[in-house]
Amino acid sequence: MVAEGYYHAHEVNEGGCDGRMRCLKVCPTDAIRVRDGKAHIIGELCVDCGECITACPRGAVVPLADRLGQRSPEYKCVVAIPSPVLYSQFSSDIAPRRIFEALQRIGFDHVFDVARACDWETLASRIFLDEHEGRWPMISGFCPAVVRLIQVKYPELTEHIMPLEVPREITAREAKQKLSRDLGLDVSEIEAVYITPCPAKVVSIRQPAEKNRSWLDRAIAISEVYGPLRAALAAAEPVPSSELFESATYGPGWSRLGGMTSLLRTERWIAVSGMSDVTKILDDIENSRLRDVEFIEASACLGGCIGGPLTVENIYIARSRTYRLGEKYSRNIERHANQVEELYRKKFFSMENPLAPRPLSPLDPDIGRAIEMVRKRDEIYESLPKIDCAACGSPNCLAFAEDVVKGDIERSTCIVLRARAR
Amino acid sequence: MSDEGQIMLRETFTVAGGDFSHAGRVSTTIKSMLKQIGFPSAVIRRTAIATYEAEMNVVVYADRADVTFEVTPKTIRVTLADQGQGIADLELAMQEGFSTATDEIREMGFGAGMGLPNIKRNADELEINSEVGVGTTVKITINAGE
Ligand SMILES: Nc1ncnc2c1ncn2[C@@H]1O[C@H](COP(=O)(O)OP(=O)(O)OP(=O)(O)O)[C@@H](O)[C@H]1O
Ligand code: SF4
Ligand SMILES: [Mg+2]
Numbered sequence: 001m002v003a004e005g006y007y008h009a010h011e012v013n014e015g016g017c018d019g020r021m022r023c024l025k026v027c028p029t030d031a032i033r034v035r036d037g038k039a040h041i042i043g044e045l046c047v048d049c050g051e052c053i054t055a056c057p058r059g060a061v062v063p064l065a066d067r068l069g070q071r072s073p074e075y076k077c078v079v080a081i082p083s084p085v086l087y088s089q090f091s092s093d094i095a096p097r098r099i100f101e102a103l104q105r106i107g108f109d110h111v112f113d114v115a116r117a118c119d120w121e122t123l124a125s126r127i128f129l130d131e132h133e134g135r136w137p138m139i140s141g142f143c144p145a146v147v148r149l150i151q152v153k154y155p156e157l158t159e160h161i162m163p164l165e166v167p168r169e170i171t172a173r174e175a176k177q178k179l180s181r182d183l184g185l186d187v188s189e190i191e192a193v194y195i196t197p198c199p200a201k202v203v204s205i206r207q208p209a210e211k212n213r214s215w216l217d218r219a220i221a222i223s224e225v226y227g228p229l230r231a232a233l234a235a236a237e238p239v240p241s242s243e244l245f246e247s248a249t250y251g252p253g254w255s256r257l258g259g260m261t262s263l264l265r266t267e268r269w270i271a272v273s274g275m276s277d278v279t280k281i282l283d284d285i286e287n288s289r290l291r292d293v294e295f296i297e298a299s300a301c302l303g304g305c306i307g308g309p310l311t312v313e314n315i316y317i318a319r320s321r322t323y324r325l326g327e328k329y330s331r332n333i334e335r336h337a338n339q340v341e342e343l344y345r346k347k348f349f350s351m352e353n354p355l356a357p358r359p360l361s362p363l364d365p366d367i368g369r370a371i372e373m374v375r376k377r378d379e380i381y382e383s384l385p386k387i388d389c390a391a392c393g394s395p396n397c398l399a400f401a402e403d404v405v406k407g408d409i410e411r412s413t414c415i416v417l418r419a420r421a422r
Numbered sequence: 423m424s425d426e427g428q429i430m431l432r433e434t435f436t437v438a439g440g441d442f443s444h445a446g447r448v449s450t451t452i453k454s455m456l457k458q459i460g461f462p463s464a465v466i467r468r469t470a471i472a473t474y475e476a477e478m479n480v481v482v483y484a485d486r487a488d489v490t491f492e493v494t495p496k497t498i499r500v501t502l503a504d505q506g507q508g509i510a511d512l513e514l515a516m517q518e519g520f521s522t523a524t525d526e527i528r529e530m531g532f533g534a535g536m537g538l539p540n541i542k543r544n545a546d547e548l549e550i551n552s553e554v555g556v557g558t559t560v561k562i563t564i565n566a567g568e
Contacts, residue, residue, distance in 0.1 A: 155463035156463045156464070156466060156467035156470075283450075286450075286453070286470070287446045287449065287450050287453075287470075287474060288446070288471065288474050288475075289446065291531065292531055357463050359460075359463055360460075361460070362458075362459060362460020363458070363459075363460065364460075365460075367430070367459060367460070367461075367493070367495065367566070368430055368495070370458075370459045370460050371430050371431045371459055371493065374455070374458050374459055375431075
């Protein structure tokens with residue numbers, strides 16, 4: 001199912017798929033086709049947003065995140081790095097410290113929180129924006145689905161993506177270095193496991209966009225640990241919730257749309273979520289319409305990562321909890337400023353390699369022939385009913401016309417044309 | 423530059439002066455055509471920026487324009503021929519920061535005087551002819567390779 005050498009963290013379970021086409025319509029990059037009654041994902045086009053996972057009424061699009069309990073013998077120490085979204089899945093009376101203990105009880109040797117790196121990253125982003133002299137606006141790089149969408153569909157905008165390492169990677173790097181010092185282990189003997197709200201981050205671990213290897217080794221879905229964590233929490237003695245690591249956004253802030261941006265010093269920002277709105281904003285940037293915006297926070301999931309397809313809790317409840325958690329545990333971010341400035345100068349936040357565009361392959365490598373094919377496609381499109389019914393198994397009439405030109409399907413497959421011919 | 427004989431693709435569009443709600447549509451269309459054909463993204467970007475700036479100048483300063491978009495084996499060419507007030511001092515207009523935009527236009531985010539210099543920077547060749555009271559023709563050429 002995975003073609004063209006791109007790894008994807010979900011696949012269609014053919015047995016479960018009965019060709020209902022919901023996925024076809026929600027895919028923001030038109031990456032799905034239904035042929036012979038089964039859905040197929042076109043690897044080159046898929047950006048791992050996970051919309052199809054959520055849309056499938058039969059649960060036939062399955063995420064390929066790792067399972068709990070797969071502990072490989074090569075690792076002497078396994079450390080959990082939970083996405084801050086995890087805290088919002090439980091009542092806000094449950095302090096994150098208790099969730100850490102529960103994670104240890106279900107098998108992790110250590111737990112490292114991403115919240116501190118989130119604070120640092122906010123401060124580092126301020127420095128970057130203050131000193132930036134290139135094109136505006138800059139776009140946040142924490143959502144791997146947005147990053148891939150830009151690389152694939154908006155290759156010219158790749159240079160607009162914030163070139164800073166993301167908090168989850170920084171946390172994994174720091175955790176491994178610290179544990180290797182403290183425990184006298186080689187970094188390769190430590191496994192870092194991300195507790196993820198989405199398949200996009202599974203992909204960003206297996207096949208990072210900007211470097212050879214992620215600092216994270218595996219990812220387990222929040223939905224996978226949720227049950228065991230609940231049980232562990234119920235069995236445990238409550239601990240005083242006051243002594244906690246400190247964070248301005250308290251991590252959860254980042255998981256909610258706009259949480260990070262509100263701490264930047266610029267007033268000229270936009271926070272956008274949901275693939276269709278993200279696409280609209282990217283179109284606007286591409287068409288030079290957002291020239292006086294400095295920063296855009298963009299997440300594939302509606303409402304931010306708390307809306308991720310591998311979460312458990314209703315997004316509105318989770319969202320309200322991020323506010324409660326923030327009120328309880330927020331600290332002033334400014335006191336890290338000097339330290340972050342120093343680290344920033346030492347390239348602590350710099351990406352290992354610059355992000356490169358990943359444009360789609362043209363219809364034909366020869367420009368003349370490609371133009372001919374585009375022309376033919378347009379001709380076919382003009383002859384179609386243009387109602388985008390998708391009964392042909394292509395997501396819309398234009399995509400169908402292109403599929404016909406590519407020789408993937410016969411024009412006569414269009415049932416509306418057939419009905420009209422009668 | 424005379425590979426005129428081998429025009430592989432030619433499309434024409436019109437732009438209406440003052441039509442801010444559809445402003446940018448022609449450059450968007452041209453860009454998506456270039457994307458589909460599969461030009462390198464740097465070439466697409468330069469063409470799109472130059473075309474957008476020229477299209478906006480028509481919307482802001484002219485009455486209407488005919489736009490011709492042509493692809494030859496070596497070049498992409500966009501020609502915007504407008505009817506309108508024309509440019510009195512072209513050398514001055516080409517300078518960064520020079521603008522005759524009204525306050526109203528500036529409030530919409532235009533009028534920094536960066537459009538023409540930006541076209542110049544992104545185009546491989548730029549030819550502008552203008553006659554006051556008649557109109558302006560802007561011919562943008564981008565080399566397709568690289
Ligand atoms: N097609 C045109 N017709 C008439 N005058 C024009 C035309 N294009 C440009 N001009 C004149 O040249 C000036 C400079 O144009 P330029 O595009 O560089 O800047 P601008 O349009 O004023 O501001 P910006 O492009 O940064 O929004 C304009 O202010 C206008 O007086
Ligand atoms: S918004 Fe967050 S949860 Fe959703 S795909 Fe992006 S990174 Fe994953
Ligand atoms: Mg202008």
